[in-house]
Amino acid sequence: MIMxxxxxxxxxxxxxxxxxxxxxxxxxxKSASIHYYYPTKGDLGAALARRYSEDLKKLLxxxxxxxxxxxxxxxxxxxVFRRALxxxxxxxxxxxxxxxxxxxxDAMKVEIKAFADLNVAWLAxxxxxxxxxxxxxxxxxxxxxIYAAVGGxxxxxxxxxxxxxxxxxxxxxxxxxxxxxxxxxxAAGKSRGLLLx
Amino acid sequence: MIMxxxxxxxxxxxxxxxxxxxxxxxxxxKSASIHYYYPTKGDLGAALARRYSEDLKKLLxxxxxxxxxxxxxxxxxxxVFRRALxxxxxxxxxxxxxxxxxxxxDAMKVEIKAFADLNVAWLAxxxxxxxxxxxxxxxxxxxxxIYAAVGGxxxxxxxxxxxxxxxxxxxxxxxxxxxxxxxxxxAAGKSRGLLLx
DNA sequence: ACCTGAACACCGTTCAAGT
DNA sequence: ACCTGAACACCGTTCAAGT
Numbered sequence: 001m002i003m004x005x006x007x008x009x010x011x012x013x014x015x016x017x018x019x020x021x022x023x024x025x026x027x028x029x030k031s032a033s034i035h036y037y038y039p040t041k042g043d044l045g046a047a048l049a050r051r052y053s054e055d056l057k058k059l060l061x062x063x064x065x066x067x068x069x070x071x072x073x074x075x076x077x078x079x080v081f082r083r084a085l086x087x088x089x090x091x092x093x094x095x096x097x098x099x100x101x102x103x104x105x106d107a108m109k110v111e112i113k114a115f116a117d118l119n120v121a122w123l124a125x126x127x128x129x130x131x132x133x134x135x136x137x138x139x140x141x142x143x144x145x146i147y148a149a150v151g152g153x154x155x156x157x158x159x160x161x162x163x164x165x166x167x168x169x170x171x172x173x174x175x176x177x178x179x180x181x182x183x184x185x186x187a188a189g190k191s192r193g194l195l196l197x
Numbered sequence: 198m199i200m201x202x203x204x205x206x207x208x209x210x211x212x213x214x215x216x217x218x219x220x221x222x223x224x225x226x227k228s229a230s231i232h233y234y235y236p237t238k239g240d241l242g243a244a245l246a247r248r249y250s251e252d253l254k255k256l257l258x259x260x261x262x263x264x265x266x267x268x269x270x271x272x273x274x275x276x277v278f279r280r281a282l283x284x285x286x287x288x289x290x291x292x293x294x295x296x297x298x299x300x301x302x303d304a305m306k307v308e309i310k311a312f313a314d315l316n317v318a319w320l321a322x323x324x325x326x327x328x329x330x331x332x333x334x335x336x337x338x339x340x341x342x343i344y345a346a347v348g349g350x351x352x353x354x355x356x357x358x359x360x361x362x363x364x365x366x367x368x369x370x371x372x373x374x375x376x377x378x379x380x381x382x383x384a385a386g387k388s389r390g391l392l393l394x
Numbered sequence: 395a396c397c398t399g400a401a402c403a404c405c406g407t408t409c410a411a412g413t
Numbered sequence: 414a415c416c417t418g419a420a421c422a423c424c425g426t427t428c429a430a431g432t
Contacts, residue, residue, distance in 0.1 A: 012299060014296065014300075020407090029417095030418080031405095032417060033417075036416070089299060091296065100211060101355055101358070102209060102358075116353065138372075141372075142373060144365060145350075148366045153342075155292065156295070156345035158298055161298070168338055175335075175339075176342065177374035216423085218423080226397075228426095232426070238425065
């Protein structure tokens with residue numbers, strides 16, 4: 001109960017906007033009792049970030065097996081971050097915490113880095129058959145760039161409180177070529193069966 | 198004195214991390230006195246965001262007259278956001294506030310939107326001779342996308358506490374084609390003198 | 395015009411005390 | 414094992430009172 005209540009608040013108001021006293025009221029207990037389960041606010045934050053990562057991992061791995069087309073997977077990926085905005089203009093929990101990063105306890109910093117790594121690793125997997133260069137380094141950099149850019153799109157759209165801004169930005173990423181939206185002509189020309197490998 | 202002290206704290210710890218009492222201590226006055234100049238914290242935040250916008254506007258307009266090559270201007274632009282990270286891993290003030298957006302007073306929301314508009318307008322001006330399409334709508338969308346992506350790069354790099362991550366991401370934006378790093382072959386082919394118009 | 399001390403309701407945290 | 418009341422040092426805000 002604590003976790004789910006805390007998660008909703010944190011996605012809407014950030015880690016700083018999370019209050020033990022309010023949380024306790026929602027759960028129907030006194031604030032001192034929250035400390036029984038999570039000794040400090042940092043412990044709660046780290047647990048929040050960890051579960052958030054786990055949930056995303058399951059979701060993304062599901063996409064991986066469900067949709068064999070990497071372009072579709074990329075579309076599902078940008079839809080994940082879109083859904084947060086749909087839901088009361090919320091942000092990705094770990095993206096939010098990244099802004100507050102410098103003031104966070106170490107346990108949380110670890111989780112937030114792990115979240116970013118998870119995203120980048122998954123994107124790299126998806127990108128490998130799509131990007132002309134087969135070099136792992138180039139693909140990894142592109143994966144990192146897409147992760148950063150999607151987070152930026154969420155941030156920009158949030159500050160306009162308009163989900164269409166998100167769609168516009170993501171669409172522009174695809175037009176500009178940052179996010180592949182069809183199999184690369186070069187890659188396709190070289191070997192059309194690459195995706196099935 | 199209040200403004201400059203507050204600005205340094207806000208870029209490092211965000212609006213939430215800003216304390217009237219600490220601020221007062223730095224300025225050498227009691228916290229109640231800060232309220233004399235800025236009745237509420239929101240008033241201080243709005244003033245902070247406004248001055249931040251003004252400073253950036255001057256800087257960007259300076260680039261506009263100093264460097265006639267738009268590609269150089271774009272490089273100067275990404276350098277502006279790089280400098281925040283160089284300086285104690287700080288973030289763009291308004292980017293930071295964008296994360297906290299939903300909890301901010303209206304006066305601040307107005308300023309943060311104005312900051313985004315300023316960036317997008319300047320970028321659109323720079324992009325117009327670089328992007329193949331001459332359509333204002335396409336250029337405006339690309340400008341918005343670059344603004345969002347640069348903010349995302351800053352956020353991602355901050356949470357790694359590593360400025361090289363910023364450089365990697367921005368470099369990848371250029372490689373992928375999101376940020377033009379040379380005159381578009383198509384545009385150049387059409388009319389080479391476009392930049393001087 | 396500018397500053398202050400004191401009070402208010404908030405916050406995370408601690409801890410002795412309860413069941 | 415789980416919960417609580419009370420205390421602590423923080424926070425923004427208000428306001429009567431000072432100069």
